[in-house]
Amino acid sequence: MSITLPRRHIPLAAVRDAATAVYGAAIRTPLVRVELPDVELYLKLELLQPIGSFKIRGAYNVVRQLTPAQLADGVWTVSAGNAAQGVAFAARKAGARCSVMVMDTAPDTKIRAIERLGATIVRATYDECWRTVIDHRSDRMRGYFVHPFDDDRFIAGNGTAGLEILEDLPDVSAIIAPLGGGGLLAGIASAVQQLKPDTRLYAAEPETAAPLSVSIGAQRPMFFDAWTPSFVDGAGGKSVLETMWPLLQPLTGSIVVTLDDVAKAMALAAERAHVIAEGAAGCAIAAALSGRAGPGKIVAVVSGGNIDLHKFASVIGACGASGSRS
Numbered sequence: 001m002s003i004t005l006p007r008r009h010i011p012l013a014a015v016r017d018a019a020t021a022v023y024g025a026a027i028r029t030p031l032v033r034v035e036l037p038d039v040e041l042y043l044k045l046e047l048l049q050p051i052g053s054f055k056i057r058g059a060y061n062v063v064r065q066l067t068p069a070q071l072a073d074g075v076w077t078v079s080a081g082n083a084a085q086g087v088a089f090a091a092r093k094a095g096a097r098c099s100v101m102v103m104d105t106a107p108d109t110k111i112r113a114i115e116r117l118g119a120t121i122v123r124a125t126y127d128e129c130w131r132t133v134i135d136h137r138s139d140r141m142r143g144y145f146v147h148p149f150d151d152d153r154f155i156a157g158n159g160t161a162g163l164e165i166l167e168d169l170p171d172v173s174a175i176i177a178p179l180g181g182g183g184l185l186a187g188i189a190s191a192v193q194q195l196k197p198d199t200r201l202y203a204a205e206p207e208t209a210a211p212l213s214v215s216i217g218a219q220r221p222m223f224f225d226a227w228t229p230s231f232v233d234g235a236g237g238k239s240v241l242e243t244m245w246p247l248l249q250p251l252t253g254s255i256v257v258t259l260d261d262v263a264k265a266m267a268l269a270a271e272r273a274h275v276i277a278e279g280a281a282g283c284a285i286a287a288a289l290s291g292r293a294g295p296g297k298i299v300a301v302v303s304g305g306n307i308d309l310h311k312f313a314s315v316i317g318a319c320g321a322s323g324s325r326s
Contacts, residue, residue, distance in 0.1 A: 008246040010152055010190035015159035018061045022160050025050070025060040025093055029161070031168040031299065034272045040297045041288050042172075043273055044165055047281060047305030051085040051113070053234075054161060054184055054303050055148070059086030061157025062146050063094050071096040074143035078124075078132045079103075081110025082234055082304050083148030088117035090146075101141060103129040105229050109308040126229070130238055133181065149183025150243055158187025165299055166195055173296025176255065176287045178235035178280040178303050179203035179212050179248075186247035188301070193250065200294060203254040204287035206262060206279070209236025213254040221245040230259055231315050234280030234304055255287035262286045267316040269302065278307040279315070 029048050034041045046054035063075060074097030077087040084100040091098035099120040102111065114121060122140060124132075132138045136147060147154060165172060165188070175192060177185050185203055192199050203212045209232070211224040221240040230236075240248060257265075265285035269277045277285065281302040287293065288300040307315075 008243070010155050010159065010186065010247070012191060012194040014152065014156040015163060015187070015191045018057070018156045019160045019163055021064055022057050022060050022157050024064065025090060026056045026160070028164055031165060032273055039289060039291065042169060042297060042299045043269065043285070044161065044299055044301045045275060046161065046301060046303050047275060047277060051082070051089050052304055052306045053082035053085065054158060054301070055082045055086030056089055057160055058149070058154035058157035058183060058187065059083065059146060060090040060093070062151055062153045063087065063090035063096070065153060066094070066144060070144045074098060075146050076100060076141045076143045077146045077148050078129050078138070079148050081106045081114065081306060084114045084119065085110070085117060085306070087146045088114055088119035092118055097143065099141060099143065101129055101132060101138060105233055107233060107308055107311065110306050113306060134241060149181030150241055155183050155187040155190065155247070158184050159191040161301065162188035162191035166192060169297060169299065171297060172196070172199055172299055174200035174202060174252075174293040175299045175301065176202045176204050176284045176293055177301035178283045179205050179254065180235045180237055180280065182212070182240065182244045182248045184301065184303060185251060186244065189247065189251060200252040202252055202287060202293050203248070204235070204283040205254055205256050206230060206232040206236045206283055207256050207258050208232070209238070210254065210256045211237055211240045212248060213256050215240045215245065216254055230279070231311060232259065232262060232279030232283060234278055235283050255290060255292050257283055257286040257290065261290070263315050263318070265289055266312065270316070275302065276305050276307065276309070276312055277302050278304045280304060
């Protein structure tokens, strides 16, 4: 049975306002063509951001709007790593303290990066972190909470990536981005659906954690009962938040990919585009390579590159991955 939730809308004006400010911390990332015989593939290289992830866009757009009183006691977030780096980077720009609740599945590469940015780390289980994401609060943390995705300002900041895609590739047919909490896709959709509504918009999810796929099937936000952790640590939550559902429901669909296909996509990106994509980014590339996004010019958002190099080597080696697609 479908359910109706209060309408939630991110105005195009909010995304354009974010675009006047986010480049104080973020960069405009390139869109590169990968020559393949069976798909017209473009990669939006968000892994080239100063923190190695798109999250700097949303995080900075939130923090730059906080008042001195809101910043006085510091800011905090909850994250597997990339949002933590974004908030820590933005807090440092604002001269504010930052602490991060980090789930115990976060890779050491991301932990070290958070520490380098000067943030204090508070360890927690995945379940405690996910409850914090849902409740927007934690008794263990202090300061102003910057939600890692469920915040209109964060989403509007992410939407600036959508503006860039349309400026660089006006005739784009489909855009695919990995789904964690949904803030990246919601942001891109908020821009693209208002400027080029015929563009197809897809989530990419790993088979081990695909809550949007089951939510679309049920026409309501759902938990993914078969959730299991994997090297795709930046995508695939346990559920779709009810508050995010109104922004995600209008997407064209979700493309679920196997971990083996993700690894092969990561190898292809390394071989053809000379970039090291993390698992979540690999999901988007794998979804684009699957052919399920339809015809035309397909953009895969390479959301981040924060993966330990030893882990990267083991992932692409374990499946005998090769980037070759002559």
